[in-house]
Amino acid sequence: MRISWLKLVLLMAMSVFGLWASSMVVVVYYTLKQDLPFCPLEGGPGIALNCYAVLSSRYSQIFGVPLELLAVGYFIVNLILVYFIAFGSDRLFKTSLKTLFGWRFIGIVIVPYLVFVELFLVRAICIYCTMMHVAIIADFIIISYLLFYKREIT
DSSP states (O other): OOSOHHHHHHHHHHHHHHHHHHHHIIIIIIISOOOOTTOOBOOSSSOEEBHHHHHTSTTSEETTEEHHHHHHHHHHHHHHHHHHHHHSOHHHHHHHHHHHHHHHHHHHHHHHHHHHIIIIIIOEEOHHHHHHHHHHHHHHHHHHIIIIISSOOO
């Protein structure tokens, strides 16, 4: 293995967490058509804690594809790149490491827009969306730390 177990776990941890959260939404909300556990349907003045309001809003899809399905893909690509970093050839390691940073950078750029949509346009927060946002931010911090602070990932 090319990297230590600790770094492998760090690189995978938030992607697994984000994949779980996004998969919960895809399976429970979109496939089974049920309310998500631990996400009340509160309303009222101010910003509500309401997954249904966020997931049923016009901002929850791009060209008819739910953002959570795209998030599942995002986190799967993260995990594949981490696998290549840990177990790939020298060439694949270098390419995957740079690609992972760029891929996670794309995620970190999108999160502020999604938070803005939840807070100011929909005026509701989805717990599962927030979990995905946290996972994306943590992913980016981890890869940035390992690439730029540690100077050496192996």
